[in-house]
Amino acid sequence: MVLGRGKTWDVGLDLGATLVKAVLVPEGRSVASYETFVCAARDTALLDAFLRSIRTGLVAATGGGSYRLAEAPIPPSLVNEFEAWGVGERLLLQTAGFVPTDPHLLVSLGTGTSILRVDAPGRVTRVGGTALGGGTLRGLGRLLLGDGDHEMLAALARQGDRTRVDLTVGDVYPTGQIALPADLTAANFGKGQSRSPGDLAAAVVGLVGENVALLAGAHAAFLRAASPTFRRSRGQATVDVLYAGSTLRGQDVLRQVLADVTAMTGARARFLPGGEFAGALGALEMTRRGVPAPAPPASPR
Structure with a gap:
């Protein structure tokens, strides 16, 4: 610089x-x-x-x-830290091209993950979190692949096929026997048929992304049920979940997993431009x- x-x-x-x-x-x-x-x-x-x-x-x-x-x-x-994230989010939203729902969730994906509730007046409350995050990606990358470099893991994940590592619903149930999508993950790393670096990287990214999004989606469902704003909408409104943090940098696969799983929970994933800052x-x-x-x-x- x-x-x-x-x-x-x-x-x-x-x-x-x-x-x-x-x-x-x-x-x-x-x-x-x-x-x-x-x-x-x-x-x-x-x-x-x-x-x-x-x-x-x-x-x-x-x-x-x-x-x-x-x-x-x-x-x-x-x-x-959490107040700073709330103020920083409002600054970055000025050029983001969208306005999130009021209230909404801000998910800070760093070494671990924090889930913040953000209200329009600027009130920020940490409502949850998980030890899964970028630290998990790097740690499992070192243990499974011998290297936890962020950019390398992102590149490998783009090339990989996690269905050769993860057990899916379709692996367990014949088609039509259960009201769940066949490609839904039944057990992370539950199949374990591949040692390909790309497949393993994709499975690690999927493990983190799915569980972070499921937790955020659960908090979004609670927020929707408890907030007068959403109760007045009679079920028509969708809670926005804004994902941000350095773990998302260059992680196209992670972003897609977060978006897909968040949508499955009934919430809407958005990504905050410049959110790592x-x-x-x-x-x-x-x-x-x-x-x-x-x-x-x-x-x-």
């Missing part, structure tokens, strides 16, 4: 378990005009070198790793507004 010399940059950081996502905005400019920077969370030297290479103004941080920066030469303003954008915007930082976690005794 080449940034303009002589500029002062406001920086928003989202420090996750796997990646650090950063947005950089010229001081005094709207966050709509942002540049990005991404590095591995473990590569603290690279992050430090990058921050030292630019002239920084305001620095904001969110995510599980943000508290590690408390003793930095210029400590950042710390922002609640929602936390960093939200943290920067909240800090610019002077939103109070959360208290740091208590030191272990």
